[in-house]
Amino acid sequence: NAGVTQTPKFQVLKTGQSMTLQCAQDMNHNSMYWYRQDPGMGLRLIYYSASEGTTDKGEVPNGYNVSRLNKREFSLRLESAAPSQTSVYFCASSWDRASNSPLHFGNGTRLTVT
Amino acid sequence: QKEVEQNSGPLSVPEGAIASLNCTYSDRGSQSFFWYRQYSGKSPELIMSIYSNGDKEDGRFTAQLNKASQYVSLLIRDSQPSDSATYLCAVIRDDKIIFGKGTRLHILP
Numbered sequence: 001n002a003g004v005t006q007t008p009k010f011q012v013l014k015t016g017q018s019m020t021l022q023c024a025q026d027m028n029h030n031s032m033y034w035y036r037q038d039p040g041m042g043l044r045l046i047y048y049s050a051s052e053g054t055t056d057k058g059e060v061p062n063g064y065n066v067s068r069l070n071k072r073e074f075s076l077r078l079e080s081a082a083p084s085q086t087s088v089y090f091c092a093s094s095w096d097r098a099s100n101s102p103l104h105f106g107n108g109t110r111l112t113v114t
Numbered sequence: 115q116k117e118v119e120q121n122s123g124p125l126s127v128p129e130g131a132i133a134s135l136n137c138t139y140s141d142r143g144s145q146s147f148f149w150y151r152q153y154s155g156k157s158p159e160l161i162m163s164i165y166s167n168g169d170k171e172d173g174r175f176t177a178q179l180n181k182a183s184q185y186v187s188l189l190i191r192d193s194q195p196s197d198s199a200t201y202l203c204a205v206i207r208d209d210k211i212i213f214g215k216g217t218r219l220h221i222l223p
Contacts, residue, residue: 043158043213050209100206103204
């Protein structure tokens, strides 16, 4: 059982380049999330998708876009990367956003923007 | 006031002792509470959840919730070197999951 799978694991971009981070879950979860984690800042929510077909902004959405492709997949796109977007990105899923269900995290993507 | 506050540490505890990790939250409407453990370079993993006042025990871990005082704690008994990690407190409020910045725990052999 793979759980939550993120690709790629590592990425280096130059300022202004674009890329898409991929995330897929095989737990039949309804809700999916993208977080970024920076030293001293903890986990901050970028975007989330409460259910297939819906997406909403989190705490730090600027500079990002998302697509909930189907129930399994939730991608995060950086249209024009900036050094401030250097971070570790985690995708997560949960059974239901409004319930007591905890998050299950992927292994993370370490992104460096030069 | 930050929504979820944790002492960043590091908290150093001798092997075999009890490690006590604390978390306070600002919104009385918070509904559910979780503790995640995160090893360096790894993703967070759920270790405890608690939804009502009182204690909840799972092996060497005990979560304690006091909604009146707005704090949640995690006790780790018989601490092992493998418990050395960052512990993240998370709170569900208004359908949002809010994380604290985490407490670094170091178990001294």
